[in-house]
Every structure is written in C-alpha cells, then in structure tokens.
Amino acid sequence: MRRIPAALLTALGASIVIFVLMQLAPGSPASVLAGPDATPETVAAIERSLGLDKAAPVQYFDWLRGLVTGQLGDSLIYRQSIAELIGQRLESTIELAALAAILMCVIGIALGVLGGSSRSARVRATLDSAFSILLALPTYVTAVLLLLLFGVVWPDILPVSGETLLSESPGGALQSLILPAITLAIPHSAVIGRLLQTSMREAMHEDYVRAANAKGLTHRRVLWVHVLRNSMSTAVVVIGIRFGGLLGGAVLVEALFARNGVGQLLVQSVLSRDYFVVQDLILFAVVAAIVMQLISEMALAALDPRVRLK
Template sequence: MTYLLRRLITFPLVMLGVSVLVFVAIRLVPGDSITAMLGTEAGLLTPQQKQALAAYFGLDQSWLVQYGRWLLGVLSADLGLSVTYGKPVLDVILQRFPLTLELACLSMVVAIGIGLPLGVFAATRRERGSDLAVRIFAMIGQSTPSFVIGLMIIYVLSAGFGILPAMGQFIPFSEDPLGNIGQLILPALTLGLSFTASVTRISRSAMLDVLSDDYVRTARSKGATRRRVIWRHALPNALIPVVTLSGVEFGYLLGGAVLVEQIFALPGLGRMVLDAILQRDYALVQGSVLFVALNFMIVNLLVDLAYVMLDPRIRLGGRS
C-alpha cells in the first residue's frame, strides 16, 4: 500500500513535467495554427479576422498565460478546444482511443501467443537446429520495421491471393464484431509480429536462466514430468521480464502506432496526433500527449503490481 501511494503521489509531478515539455515543444514547431487550420482560405482573411480567431482560441496571449489557462482547464478535465475538429479535445481523444486500445490488445495477444511458446520451445532445445531457427526468426523480426511487415502482408495478400485488407469507414465492435475484427486483424498481426521477436528472445533467455536453477533440478529429481517442470515450475518464474517488456510495449502501443494506422487507414489516436501536429492544433497535441503519458504510467504501475502476483517473494514499497 505504501508503494502504491508513493507512485500515485508522483503521478501529478510527472504529468506536470510532461505538460511543460509538450507545451513548449509544439510551439517551437514552425508555422501558424490559424493558417494551418484554414489552409488556402487563410489568405482570404483580413488581419483583423485572423486576430479574432486567435483571440477565440486563446492564441493571442503570451506563452505563460496560455499555459496557465490550459493547466487550470486540465485540473477540471477541460483540455481545451481543438481548432481542427471544433470540439473539446477530450471528446476527440475518447472518440479515437477505443480503436487504438483494441488494436494494442489484439497486438499483445498475437505477440505473447506466438512469442512466448516459441521462446519456451527454443529454451528447451538449446543449441539444436530448432533453437537456431527460432533465434534467426527473432533476429529478423527485430530488425524489420513494423511498416515493412505491414506492406509485405498487404502485398502477399493482394498479389498472391487477390485479397485486399478491409479499409474505409471504421466499424465499431459494438455494431459489427466480425467486421471490426476483420478490419483490425491485419494491423494487429503487423504490430504483433514486430513485438513477437522481442517476446521470443526475452522468454528464451529467461527460461534458460530458470532451467538451470536448483529448484528446477530438485523438481526433476523428485520425478516431476518434463511438461510439469517447464510449465508449472520454470515458466512462472521466467515471466517477470516478459511482463516488464510487455508493459512497456503496451504503453507505446497506447500512444498510437502511427505508421501502421496510416498504412491501414485506421482513425486511431496515433494518426490523429500526427494530423494535429501538421495542423498546429496545439490543444489537441497537448491533450493527447498528456492522455498517453497518463495511460503509460498506469500501465507501468499495473506491471509493478503484477510482479507480486507472479512472485509472492517480491514486496513493493518496503525493503529494496
């Protein structure tokens, strides 16, 4: 409980630091948000009209005043008004976030569902041909960018099987579960396969360390079957580094896989942030980064708490 309270206390401090960094960084990007928002029509406005728009969105004030007003709004769950969508920033984020969350979860299922068994398989066949094959697969997977994997999947499906990925208007899961999965299965495979290589290498390395421990040899000497030794005794103790890696990767996925969302035309959080940066939509970028940072911290906290469930010998917040 002490550890949990200490982590919760640090949340506001970290969020404050993130807010300052993103506020300054987005304003250092060259360009004017009003001009970017209006595009070619910006030249039709008079200077007075531009000033009126800047005053409406609060962009005519100094940086310090803008930051203070924005921070006060954040404390009341008001992240500002998006100049791109003309709606509250929080509403825009919550509209895009479910897709990104679903894509992240499906990608993690793919990565862990493939990578963990492969890692265990390779560790139990150390220095054999199958182990070498798995290690080569992991090495290739880690060195191949996710967008390359996505383009290869699209090419193979279209050129080899005449199948194109389902794109167009996104279908929510609540409206059509099969249609929703059909749209997300290829993006999830693209992101999941990229992460599978890392899971495979980490789980193999962790299993090799655990299989050489005394308690594993003791279990074998007591007549435990090979399957029981691997899955009941060794694997639970090898999961901690896998959980750590999965937590970090899941946090990144919640930030939005921009390239994959662009390739498969998915209106997710990452694609929205990229468009907001191009449009100089200060409020939307600031709110999105703050939202992603909060989710990242929550995921890391849940990962730390999962350590205790995996290994009761670990005590958080007490002694080091």
C-alpha cells in the first residue's frame, strides 16, 4: 500500500512529460484536421472547437479530467471515440503480450535454472554464449529471420501475418500468436535467464547453502528449496520491469507481423499526427508498466520474508 502513492506520482509525472512532448511535436491537430489548403481562420476555428486555443496548463488539466472520468475524446483521423478505438484493438495486444510474457518467464527461468544448477562447465559456457547472442540480437532481426524461415522455407507450418482472436478461434489464435510472441519474448527471456543464473551461482556459495549441505540434505532439495527460492527474487523484479519492454516491443512486432493491435494503432496515429490518440496510448503503456511493477513487488514480498520485514 505504501508503494501506491509513489506509483500514482510516477504516472502523474509521466502524463506531464507526455503532454509536453505532444505540445512540442511539429504541426497541430487542427492543421491536420483542416488540411493543407485551409486558411488560418479555418485552423483557428477548429482550434477553438477542440479547446486548443486555451493555455497549455488548462489543456493538460482538461485531458487529465477526461482520463479520470473515462472521456478520452475523439480521434481526429478515425472520427470515433478514442476509448472505442483502443477497445477494438486491445484484445489483440493483450493476447500477444500475455503469451509473450508466459514464454518469457518459462524460457528465462528454465535456462536460468539450468545454467545455475548445472555442474558442467560446457553447459554453462554454452548458455553464456547463447545469452550473449540473444541479448545482442535486435527484435526486428529475429522477426525477419522467422518471417523468412516460416514464410519461405516452411510456408505451411505457421502463418506469418494476420491475426485470429481467441474469441473467434482458440486454435487459430494460438497459431497466429506463436511467431510474434516468440519474437517479443526472446530478448527478455535472455535477460531473465542470465540474471537468474548469476544469482543462483552466487547463492551456491552462501552460508545457508553450506549449512543445508552439512545437514545432509540432498542436492536437489538444497537447489529447489533454498537456492532457487532466494534467487527468484531477482527474476521476479526483472519480470515486472521487462513487461514494459513487451508493450514497447509490441509496436514493432505488430507492424512486422501485420497484427491489428494497439501497437499498430500507435504507429498509424503517429504517422497521421493524430496526437490525441498518441498521448493516450503512450500513457496507457506507462500505466500498464507501473501496475506490473507493483505486482512484481508484491510477488517479491511473498517470496522473500526480508522484503516484508523492511
């Protein structure tokens, strides 16, 4: 509960930064809506109708009031409510982010545990090399490789573009999600795996592990009950932080795999200078990342009694 005020202040600070950046962006919503041949009088009239002739602080508080009350306004380009526009695209992005988060956790934790528990120098060296390659591989390169592999070499295994929602067909949705979710999850799983592996290796030399071994506990019990639980605190925090990266990466991944989600909407809104939609979407991503960070801290407190004592 003590974290919530700080989270609210962070979201408020982010909203101020986003609003200022939108104010500094070239062009104005009124000029975009009026068109290139509009007279200054026409642009001024549109600005008055949109409330853009007011002072910047007044515009900010009007926007903030709309966010709190759920009145997000209307899109300049799509000519419909921004809330409805985001709602139509949200299901696609949530499904992509959810599957990517699951893969990120499963792959990252599995590789981290394998590297942290293995006594083989060859396995550890192989995993270290794999982590370095995955961390250095940009998301768009992974996407292009998967597009070439499943679009040219194995064209009949998985679809490389388009989407099917879970509400339409669970099987079709899973097929259309696999490639973009893997693309999105790979770099984040490498971060989780490397940190968990390092944390487990360090924990192996702690006094409580030596004491557990001295008591005659099996290596498996020491590993799963003592080492992994104490090392998971690092992974939990990183998972919460990396979730924000999933939302940011969804912008690129949705564009490459032709998914009609919130990320694709953000790209289209930036290109068409639909600034009202842009600032709402960016703030939405920031708030989602803050909420996931709060959840990860709660999970950390549940795993580590030392955090609760603090």
